[in-house]
Amino acid sequence: MGSVTHRITATREDGEVFQVSYGYGRYRRRYVTCDHCEWREQITWGGAAAKALDHLAGTHGASGAQNMSADRATMNQTLVIMIVCFAVAALLLVIAVS
Ligand SMILES: [Zn+2]
16 A cells, blocks of 8 residues: 555444545555455545445445545655655756756
């Protein structure tokens, strides 16, 4: 599993919270992965939250308090990687020009 960008959660009747992670796997493919069982599905376009919530409701019986939130730690990490890539590209450009 690569970087997780979002976490989708739903609450079961007894109050237990179930979570599905959404993010990028290898080759920048998008995946939703269940934190509680082996379920994993590749997302080709849209519908990640709907598929995740379907799984949480259907398999784990969790259909209350549905929520999707961005993973801030990963967002910050992605930003740092982007800045580093940009700096390396700029450096290579300077070397190529001089
Ligand atoms: Zn599951």
